Amino acid sequence: MSAEIVGFSIILIGILLLLGKWIRVKFSIFQKYFLPSSIIAGFIALLLGPEVLGKIFILFQGEETFLSDGLFPENVLDSWSTFPSLLITVIFASLFLGKRIPSLKEIWFTAGPQVSFGQTIAWGQYVFGLLLTLLVLTPFFGLNPMAGALIEIGFEGGHGTSAGLEETFVELGFADGADLAIGLATVGVVSGVVIGIILINWGVRKNKTNILTDPNDLPENKLRGIIEQGERPSAGKITTSPESIEPLALHIAVLGVAILIGKGLLEGLIFLESITWGAWTDTEIMTYLPLFPLAMVGGVLLQLFINKFDTFRLVDRQIILRVQGFALDFLIVSAIATLSLTVIGNHLVPFLLLALTGIVWNVAAFILLAPRMIPNNWFERGIGDFGQSMGMTAAGLMLIRIADSKGETKSLEAFGYKQLMFEPMVGGGLFTAASVPLIYQFGPIPVFIFCLVIMLGWLGLGLFYFGKK
Incomplete structure (x- = not known):
């Protein structure tokens, strides 16, 4: 794959994002439901690619038709297919860079209720996904037992985690799992x-909300996703003189160091496994672990080092967030654009059952558990966890900003603190990455029992400790 093709592929995604933003601005239906431009752009690419437009032309003109791959050349699609696994590493490496790492005590008292609620939802996605797989999907549809992890990977983990685990699914003999x-x-x-x-x-x-009166009263430009000129915040602080080093280049270099630390940790874990439990039991887990959760750990370690030794405070959180947002938008477009509808069509009923199970569990948890686990402002704080549990941290943040636009309930602060005790394990963390290898090595029943015990533990903590406060 040439550099020219990679560059052309990036330009095409940029054009698709512009088209998606134009559609968001012009059509109220997309504004009403706050659909991100990247989702719209991804669907446009999917419709114009080989899975939809290409199939239509093949149907009427045969396999050799000029547009059998849709509007995009095959080498562009191949390039796009490599983007998600690269960009997810950037996203996870940036999760904690440029921000103060609070003490565990501070996190616990500020975000403890949301930690217990979010963890309950995440582990419940495994519990109900594995239960559905054991009782229905494997015996009646012959689906691989590893499908039991798909709800948490797809919903809680999102596009990045799903794409990042593609190689793991392939290596373990469940290639369809990535597309699902x-x-x-x-x-x-x-x-x-x-x-x-x-x-x-x-x-x-x-009357469940404490702050919001009517979300339909939001300004028109807010619905369009445009910030008013007088209210536009700074995109970041320039911490270095551009003639010495461009600030953006500095921050990208810092992200590279975090990723390199993660790579070292991963290689160390693989080596440790090869000389200990892997050699004793012929069991391999770390070999199938992707890089991105360790890149997140690398980011935390690097930030701790920066906090101690960087007296100039050169790493600016807002610039890191801009790089993270860029990577996320490009990841979503490329992931949806290369989605295999054929695979979903071949497993349509199991796919729908998995989706329905995930949605029902998340909605039920928010309505029934959030008010009993989060003692203060449960709606404003719980709606963020609901949004994140459906596939994107950004969606959770957006829903919090709608429910509590002025930050009166400290929901954003608690939501941010919660990630430090949440992301390292689930939602794309270490257990999310290891769940598929664990099911492959030990089978779905032991993993189901383990997840059930963990879920009940977090549920009990939320109901009988935080819920009583």
């Missing part, structure tokens, strides 16, 4: 935003 996970991530994001808006309107009507 990306499909579930797409369903999760779209339904999460739509259902989230419906829940906010329901909360207003039923």
Whole structure:
């Protein structure tokens, strides 16, 4: 794959994002449900690619038709297919860079209720996904037992995690799992935003919210996704003189160091496994672990080092977030654009059952458990966890900003702190990455029992400790 093709592929995604933003601005239906431009752009690419437009031309003109791959050349699609696994590493490496790492005590008292609620949802996705697989999907549809992890990977993990685990699925003999996970991530994001808006309107009507009166009263430009000129925040602080080093280049270099630390940790774990339990039991887990969760750990370690030794405070969180947002938008477009509808079509009923199970569990948890586990401002704080559990942290942040636009309930602060005790394990963390290898090595029943015990533990903590406060 030449550098020219990679560059052309990036330009095409940029054009698709511009088209997606134009559609978001012009058509109220997309504004009403706050669909991100990247999701719209990804669907446009999917429709114009080999899975839709290409199939239509093949149907009427045969296999040799000029547009059998749609509007995009095959080498561009091949290039796009490599983007998600690269970009997810950038996203996870940036999660904690440029921000103060608070003490565990501070996190616990500020975000403890949300930690217990978010963990309950995440482990519950494994519990109900594995239960569905054991009782229905494997015996009646012959689906690989590893499908039991797909709800958490697709919904809680999102597009990045789903795409990042593609090689793991292939190596373990369940190649269709990656496409099913990306499909579930797409369903999760779209339904999460739509259902989230419906829940906010329901909360207003039923007096469940403490701050918001009517989300339909939002300004027109807010709905379009445009910030008013007088309200536009700074995109980041320039911490170095551009003639010495461009600030953006500095921050990208820092991200590279975090990723390199993660790579070293991963190689160390693989080596440790090869001389210990791997050699004793012939069991391999770390070999199938992708890089991105360790890149997140690398980011945390690097930030701790920066906090101690960087007296100039050269790493700016806002610039890191801009790089993270760039990577996320390009990841979503490329992941949806290369989604295999054929694979989803071949497993349509199991796919729909998995999607329905995930949606029902997430909605039920928000309505029934959040008010009993989060003692103060449960709606404003819980709606963020609901959005994240459906596929995107960004969706959770968006729903919080709608429900509590001025930050009166400290929901954003608690949501941010929660990630430090959440992301390292689930939602794309270490257990999310290891769940598929664990099911492959030990079978679905032991993993189901383990997840059930963990879920009940977090549920009990939320109900009987935080819920009583």
